[in-house]
Amino acid sequence: MTQEGNLNRIHWLWLLVPAIVAAEVFLQWRIPSSDPSKEEWEKAAQIVIDQKQDGDLVLIAPSWATQGRIYLKPVIALQDFGRFETSTYDRIIEVSLDGERALETEGLALESEQDIGKITVRRYRTGGSAKILFDFLGETRSMKTGGKKFRGNVIIIDHWFNPRLVVPFKPKKRPTSKTYKNVPLNGVIHGYAVIGYREGRFNKGGPIKLEIFVDDKKVGEQLINNFGPLEPFDIPINREGTGTVKFQVTSDSNFKRRFGLAADMRVGAPE
Amino acid sequence: MKNVNRTGRSRRLDHAIGLTLGIAYVAVLLATASDIGFARDEGFYFRASRDYQKWFDVLGEDSSKALDEKVVGKHWNYNHEHPALMKIAFGFSDRILHKKLDLMSPSTALRFPAMLAAGLCLYLLFLWGSFAFGRAEGLFAAMAFALMPRVFYHAHLCCFDVAMTAVWLLVFYLYWRSLASWKFGLAAGVAFGFALCVKLNAFFLPVVLGLHFIVVYVRWRRAGGKTLGPAPKPWAFIYGLIFGPLIFMAHWPWVWFSTFKRIGLYMGFHSRHPFYNTAYFGENIVDAPTPISYPFMMTLFTVPTVIIVLFAAGSLLRARNHFPRRLEQVVERFWQARGPLLAQGHDLLLFIGVLFPIALIALPGVPVFGGTKHWMPAMPFLALLAGVAAVRLMDVVSGVFVRIPAKVTGGVVLMALLVAPLQQTVTSHPFGLASYVPMMGGARGAASCGMLRQFWGYTTAGVIPWLNRNVKKGGGVWFHDTAIPSVSMFREEGMIRRDIRNQLKLKSAHYALVHHELHMIRNESWIWNLWKTITPEHVLTYQGVPIVSVYKKPAATPRRKAK
Numbered sequence: 001m002t003q004e005g006n007l008n009r010i011h012w013l014w015l016l017v018p019a020i021v022a023a024e025v026f027l028q029w030r031i032p033s034s035d036p037s038k039e040e041w042e043k044a045a046q047i048v049i050d051q052k053q054d055g056d057l058v059l060i061a062p063s064w065a066t067q068g069r070i071y072l073k074p075v076i077a078l079q080d081f082g083r084f085e086t087s088t089y090d091r092i093i094e095v096s097l098d099g100e101r102a103l104e105t106e107g108l109a110l111e112s113e114q115d116i117g118k119i120t121v122r123r124y125r126t127g128g129s130a131k132i133l134f135d136f137l138g139e140t141r142s143m144k145t146g147g148k149k150f151r152g153n154v155i156i157i158d159h160w161f162n163p164r165l166v167v168p169f170k171p172k173k174r175p176t177s178k179t180y181k182n183v184p185l186n187g188v189i190h191g192y193a194v195i196g197y198r199e200g201r202f203n204k205g206g207p208i209k210l211e212i213f214v215d216d217k218k219v220g221e222q223l224i225n226n227f228g229p230l231e232p233f234d235i236p237i238n239r240e241g242t243g244t245v246k247f248q249v250t251s252d253s254n255f256k257r258r259f260g261l262a263a264d265m266r267v268g269a270p271e
Numbered sequence: 272m273k274n275v276n277r278t279g280r281s282r283r284l285d286h287a288i289g290l291t292l293g294i295a296y297v298a299v300l301l302a303t304a305s306d307i308g309f310a311r312d313e314g315f316y317f318r319a320s321r322d323y324q325k326w327f328d329v330l331g332e333d334s335s336k337a338l339d340e341k342v343v344g345k346h347w348n349y350n351h352e353h354p355a356l357m358k359i360a361f362g363f364s365d366r367i368l369h370k371k372l373d374l375m376s377p378s379t380a381l382r383f384p385a386m387l388a389a390g391l392c393l394y395l396l397f398l399w400g401s402f403a404f405g406r407a408e409g410l411f412a413a414m415a416f417a418l419m420p421r422v423f424y425h426a427h428l429c430c431f432d433v434a435m436t437a438v439w440l441l442v443f444y445l446y447w448r449s450l451a452s453w454k455f456g457l458a459a460g461v462a463f464g465f466a467l468c469v470k471l472n473a474f475f476l477p478v479v480l481g482l483h484f485i486v487v488y489v490r491w492r493r494a495g496g497k498t499l500g501p502a503p504k505p506w507a508f509i510y511g512l513i514f515g516p517l518i519f520m521a522h523w524p525w526v527w528f529s530t531f532k533r534i535g536l537y538m539g540f541h542s543r544h545p546f547y548n549t550a551y552f553g554e555n556i557v558d559a560p561t562p563i564s565y566p567f568m569m570t571l572f573t574v575p576t577v578i579i580v581l582f583a584a585g586s587l588l589r590a591r592n593h594f595p596r597r598l599e600q601v602v603e604r605f606w607q608a609r610g611p612l613l614a615q616g617h618d619l620l621l622f623i624g625v626l627f628p629i630a631l632i633a634l635p636g637v638p639v640f641g642g643t644k645h646w647m648p649a650m651p652f653l654a655l656l657a658g659v660a661a662v663r664l665m666d667v668v669s670g671v672f673v674r675i676p677a678k679v680t681g682g683v684v685l686m687a688l689l690v691a692p693l694q695q696t697v698t699s700h701p702f703g704l705a706s707y708v709p710m711m712g713g714a715r716g717a718a719s720c721g722m723l724r725q726f727w728g729y730t731t732a733g734v735i736p737w738l739n740r741n742v743k744k745g746g747g748v749w750f751h752d753t754a755i756p757s758v759s760m761f762r763e764e765g766m767i768r769r770d771i772r773n774q775l776k777l778k779s780a781h782y783a784l785v786h787h788e789l790h791m792i793r794n795e796s797w798i799w800n801l802w803k804t805i806t807p808e809h810v811l812t813y814q815g816v817p818i819v820s821v822y823k824k825p826a827a828t829p830r831r832k833a834k
Contacts, residue, residue: 014667017584017688021577024691027709028698034715035815064718066787066817067810081805097815098715154800157793161555197793201557 034098040117045071047114047121048093055090055129057083061102068095079137082155082165084192084262085232087130096120130268133184136191136245137167137262144179156258157197158230164194166260171208171251179246183265185214185239191263192232193224199257200226206251208259213246214239224259237265288406289397292413293390296426300386304379304427305764306701308732313429314757317381319350320362320429326524327362340528347525351533352540355523356468357431360384378760381429388434389426393417395440396651400658403617407665411685412658415578416651418692421643424703431470432644438466438473439628439648442507446480447620449507450487451613456506463511464518471541472628472648477511479627484508487616490606503615547640550789553721557790560635566646567629572717573643574653575692576710582625582653585660589618624652642704642723661688702730702813714814721789728752728786730818733811735761737821739768741808742782747774749783751794777801782808785820798822 036044048058058075060068069076072095086092086104094105097119108124136143137153155163169176189212199205206225211218212235220235247261309317326346330337337343347355361381369380393413400409416422426433445459466473487503496502520526526533549556551565571579593604628646632639639645665681672680699706704725707717718724731753738748748771750758755775761767774780777797785795785807799805807820 011667014664017577017580017664020580021687021691024576024709025694028691028694028713031709031713031715031814032698035812062719064787064816066807066820067812069806070808070810073806076805078799078803078805098719100719155796157796161789161792163792163796163799197790 034118036097036118040119041068041071044095044116044119044121045075047116048072048075048095051093051121051123053091055088056093057086057089057091057104058093058095059102059104061094061096061100061105062098063102065097078155079165082163082262084164084230086126088132088264088266089126090129092124092126094122094124096122128268130190130266132264132266133187134180134265136180136247136264137165139180140167143167144181150178154258154260156194156260158194159197159200159227160230161197164192164260164262166194166262167247168258168260169247169249171249171257171259172254173251175211175248175250177246177248179244181244182242183245185237185241185243185265187237187265187267189220189235189237189245189263190232190266191261192230193222193261194230194259195224195226196258199255199259204253204255205257205259208249208251210261211248211250213244213248215243216246233263285398285401285406285409288401288410289394289413292397292410292417293392293394296393296417297386297390300389300426301375301379301383303700304382304386305376306732307424307427307703308701308729308735309378309753309757309760310428310430310727310729311752311754311757312727313382313729314754314760315350316358316361316429317378317760318756320358320365320381322346322349323355323358324362324366338527343524343528347523351525351537353431353470354468354519354537355525356465357384357434359522361429377763378429382427385428385430385433386426388437389417389422391437392433392440392651395437395444396654399440399444400655403655404659405662407662407681407685408655408658410658411661411688412651412654414685414689415581415657415661415692416654418689418696419574419578419650419654420696420699420703420706421573422647422650423696423700424706425644425647430644432641432647435466435470435472436647436651438462438469439476440651442466442473442476443480443620443624443652446507447613447617450484450503450616451501453504453506456504457510459507460510460512460514461518463507464514464516467515467519468522471538475627475631477508479623481508483616483620483623486606486619490615493606500611544638546638547726548788548790549640549642549726550721550723551639553789555789556639559638561637561639563633563635565639566632566643569643570629570646570649570653572707572711572722574650574708575695576708577688577691578654578657581657581660581664581688583660584663585656585658586622586625588659588663589621589656593618621652621655625649625656640726642726661685664688701732702818704729705813705816705818714816718816723789724787724816724818726752726788728754728757730786730811731757731761731784732766734784734809734819734821735767737809737811738771738782741823742768742771745770745772746781747772747779749774749777749780751784752786752788752791753784781824783822783824785822787817787820795820 052075111123113122154168195205208224210222212220222233364383365380368375369377396413397409400412442462449456449459628649632646665684668684669677669680705714758773808823809821810817811819
């Protein structure tokens with residue numbers, strides 16, 4: 001191979017540069033055109049509204065496309081938005097941009113798919129939802145808080161920046177609790193406890209001890225740490241009739257922090 | 272180093288072209304400044320600049336009173352975590368160009384000195400490029416730097432980052448020329464003094480350039496000392512040692528009293544600087560160790576790809592001159608001095624110029640919240656090396672189209688290479704911090720990868736027309752991440768209706784803004800919880816990616832009448 005030959009070959013590499021310029025210009029021109037128009041959003045939203053049944057979850061993929069919430073307002077409830085998991089839903093309707101898929105729909109059976117311009121509406125059937133006997137998030141009217149006024153469920157941002165709708169607690173050295181009466185007991189108490197992102201960040205959230213009592217008898221306990229993984233707790237009760245369920249929280253410090261739990265009494269295997 | 276010996280008219284033409292480029296850039300910045308909202312830090316510097324001007328008022332009225340410790344403390348205490356030079360310049364610009372001559376709006380006048388610094392960058396880049404390589408290289412380097420979307424954004428702001436880039440480049444350039452001339456050494460020493468007055472980064476200059484000087488000097492000694500030619504001169508360091516502290520002390524009245532304590536406070540602020548949040552591939556980076564890859568990847572993701580490719584090619588072309596024939600000769604070759612004095616170590620200086628600012632931020636203990644602005648001083652050198660490759664490509668194309676005059680083909684190639692950077696810069700405006708290269712899918716791709724969309728709450732400007740149309744008379748808006756003085760500037764500029772109140776408590780607001788950043792979802796959750804809605808009324812997007820959401824407080828449900 002002569003020096004001249006080498007140079008010629010190297011010179012061909014320069015062709016890469018105009019190719020990159022062309023690719024950059026084309027892609028840059030194309031990016032804004034993948035944004036759906038208002039009409040496309042409205043059309044897609046109407047299709048979702050028409051399809052939506054009780055027990056369906058509507059979600060947007062990618063999750064950053066929060067402008068979709070404007071159009072899907074009637075079908076995205078706060079409780080769905082702050083979900084911990086999808087095991088209670090029969091079907092998932094996914095509003096997708098750029099062909100993206102939500103993590104929750106991976107592996108699910110696709111029922112239908114419809115393109116509306118740059119939006120794709122997909123409907124999936126889940127593997128069967130758990131039967132909820134009692135939702136501690138939804139039944140807050142029957143809750144006793146030890147004389148203090150309950151101000152309602154709140155959304156806490158977890159360590160992974162996901163919104164989680166919870167029954168809030170203020171962990172202190174002395175136990176604080178929330179008690180529910182007339183809870184059907186023939187199932188499993190399934191739930192999650194979560195510390196707010198910021199408290200976890202400053203290492204001031206945990207550890208927090210959560211104890212669960214049924215008819216004053218302790219049936220389960222969980223220790224929640226600052227950077228611990230978000231794992232559900234499952235406490236089989238499987239008793240006939242109804243009873244009182246109490247969630248009690250204690251901590252080593254009285255530091256004010258965001259903490260809460262979402263739980264239900266359910267029949268059927270949790271996810 | 273083909274133009275080292277150029278003199279007279281040719282040099283003057285270089286200066287004229289460089290100045291024209293710089294002035295044209297400043298003109299473009301001025302024309303586009305009003306589109307960019309006021310960033311958080313700008314708000315603080317607006318206030319500081321005007322505070323400091325009050326001291327100059329006192330100085331004009333009664334100089335002995337102005338030198339009183341209490342008076343100095345009163346006017347110079349605010350924002351003492353940064354030296355005062357740029358804030359003094361911002362303040363005088365406001366005083367003269369806005370208040371006295373009414374040539375500019377207040378915010379544009381306050382921002383103007385930073386724009387001039389951006390123009391200085393282009394001037395210097397052209398000068399350096401044309402001096403070291405040729406006019407085409409200098410021209411391409413200046414244009415490539417100007418057309419980096421993030422640089423273009425920062426060049427508008429009443430902040431220090433572009434000014435720091437300008438003085439960093441100036442000191443590098445003058446230091447390089449000072450190796451052969453005491454006059455440039457004197458200029459480098461003075462420039463170093465001014466660099467110290469701009470931002471803390473300047474303290475690294477003696478270290479970086481000192482190491483470079485040692486290499487150049489040792490090479491010269493090993494090559495036989497005087498038999499090779501004159502020794503590299505250390506004038507820049509000598510004058511820097513004299514003028515650096517002098518200018519720094521002279522420019523900042525705040526350090527005239529309790530000097531050591533206050534300089535300690537200034538330094539201490541930065542050594543204990545908190546790690547603000549930033550997002551990187553879906554992770555919220557808020558503590559050490561920060562990812563080493565961060566500045567390297569962010570450079571790839573934010574500098575137009577054609578410039579990066581040309582930089583890589585230019586680096587190879589320059590480094591090729593230093594490659595030995597055999598691997599074991601690497602060290603020996605490194606320490607060899609070749610060519611005229613200014614050529615010795617020039618390539619090394621360019622490589623240091625690119626690598627040092629990036630490598631510094633890559634250290635795991637260094638906060639990375641500032642995004643690309645904290646290693647912006649690397650960008651001029653990156654552009655210079657890209658210019659080397661761009662001109663080589665021009666030569667290659669001219670060699671193919673031999674019938675067309677080389678200047679024509681060269682001009683066409685140069686313009687063609689800048690089309691993509693120009694397009695990205697134009698489309699990034701005014702969302703500079705949300706801009707990512709199309710190769711990663713632009714802002715959409717970056718959002719899907721979990722990258723930072725913005726910081727400083729500057730994008731409020733984009734929702735102000737909507738607020739002006741929708742907020743009822745006397746309504747309160749919670750402006751989220753936009754600092755109080757920045758909101759005040761929107762009002763002073765007449766951009767936002769005067770009756771719209773800046774509501775600091777969400778509880779009392781009628782509308783609330785959310786500037787979308789990964790960790791800001793926590794603030795958004797306050798709105799969801801308080802107003803029981805997850806649906807914004809209006810979303811400002813860039814390339815379809817939400818930048819600012821505006822929430823409206825739901826109308827109160829009528830209470831039942833008490834029996």
